[in-house]
Amino acid sequence: MSQYIPDYQLDMVGEPCPYPAVATLEAMPTLKPGQILEVISDCPQSINNIPLDAKNHGYKVLEIEQNGPTIRYLIQR
């Protein structure tokens, strides 16, 4: 069980890359510092872009959970 409780959720199930990563980067600035965004994606390729992009753009990747076709990311502003 996750030790973090997200404040917002972004459901990108069904959307192909690059849209999940782009939407994540657009959503992050709307959070307050310290708040956590949960991104749900079933685009497997997002594993190579969401965590790196979040880090490159100055956010903290708290958790990545890969469970079958669904990947869950927790990102803190």
Place this chain on the structure above:
Amino acid sequence: MTWQQFKQQYLVRFWAPMPAVIAAGILSTYYFGLTGTFWAVTGEFTRWGGHLLQLMGANPETWGYFKVIGLQGSPLDRIDGMMIIGMFGGCIAAALWANNVKLRMPQSRIRIAQALIGGIIAGFGARLAMGCNLAAFFTGIPQFSLHAWFFALATAAGSYFGARFTLLPMFRIPVKLKKVDKASSVKQDENQARRRFRIGMLVFAAIIGWGLLTMFNAPKLGIAMLCGVGFGLLIERAQICFTSAFRDMWITGRTHMAKAIILGMAVSVIGIYSYVQLGVPPKIMWAGPNAVIGGLLFGFGIVLAGGCETGWMYRAVEGQVHFWWVGLGNVLGSTLLAYYWDDLAQPLATNWDKVNLLTSFGDKGGLLMTYLLLALSFAAMLLWEKRFFARKAKRDEQLIAEAA
């Protein structure tokens, strides 16, 4: 380490892209030495389009393009054909191991349209340039063929316009940001995961067995199939995506995949060089306007579609319906190019020289030239990355100032 740990660590979890792309560079080098041809997929897909036309009663074997790339026999008699069957097998096995097969339906009609149209543009462009991200880029540059450099640079430019276009409002589905107060659960069905893993193992054993048996009668075809399995495992497990390498430099400033690809090529170049020194003839194509125009179209098309000829293969078997449309578009686009080839060939391609850097600059000169160009590309990418984030920091500062 127990079997469960091994399975989780190496078969289920995604692989890091950097070592995987370098491994693909090494494997493609051995593939060239063992089979005499480079790792390529689009040419064979075009032949499949040709076979379909034959089934429908047309005579594509009389078209100039099929005389260039050949349409004899069936995929089972061709190195490219057996390699692709192995690649599909590797992709399917890898996707099943990780329970990563799921019917993912497109969320809107605009996605289907962009998949199909992008696929057609990319298929047409790739065949005009005589290769896709593989034969005219990742495995084309290590062949010392100048056309691959034309194609790579044009693809980078085309992907820039593709990235701008693909982020237009008409392609954006409104973002659904939802306030929540607890983490969501994404648990998978453990029984399904176990079943899928077993099926994946069966597919893996079957395709390896097929490759080994083929090796007794036709060594090159068997080797091609086994290498194909390796390529398939690598691209699916590490989600190697040439499209994202180009596209995401422009969109999010990420260069990780692009760096991996340049390093993969750098590793391959010296290996291909050694085979060429031993007498294996390199694959050289016309360095004409076809490579530049093809690259521009291809770069734009792959970004619009979301994946290239290599990328749609593993995504299609993962059940991403979007990429079934991309695949269909690719075959349509490449067949369209084959149809019009006789009119386009002379002015755009065949009147131009096939430039081999190893003959133009001499053996050592060509090798040094290739490494110099790779180093320059790497440096240009680092500069772009620096500029991208410097501009972003400036924008952020402005926003903060405006807010205050």
